[in-house]
Amino acid sequence: MKYNRLLAEFLGTLLxxxxxLASGGDALFVGLTLAVIIFFAANTSGGHVNPAVSLSMYMRKRxxxxDLLSYITAQMLGGAASVFLFKMLA
Incomplete structure (x- = not known):
């Protein structure tokens, strides 16, 4: 597996x-952020940024x-890193 895929999943989930966390759950802001993340990560990793999406791709044999375990690990680390960053900056 190429590491740029895992980096894309890590950074996408982190963002x-x-x-x-930063927007307080504002749906429009989060939705636009997700759209931008998927746009930029789609060609690299598929833009999953969610373990449920990765699991569904595995179940469909894609x-x-x-790869599934690697993606989920990168996504979990990205989520944990974002909480750490948020607590440091808040």
Whole structure:
């Protein structure tokens, strides 16, 4: 697996969760942020940025188990890093 896919998932999830935390859950802001993340990550990793999306791709046999576990790990680390950053900046 290419590491740029995992980096895209990590950064995409980090930005998504950070936008949710920073905006207080404003749906329009979060939705626009998600659209931008998917636009930029779609060609690299598919723009999943959500373990549920990655799991559905695995269940439809569009990704391997190894890729699924790698994506979910990158997404979980991205989410955890965003909470850490938010607490540092808030």
């Amino acid at each position: 998504l969760v950070l936008s949710i 990704m391997s188990l190894n």
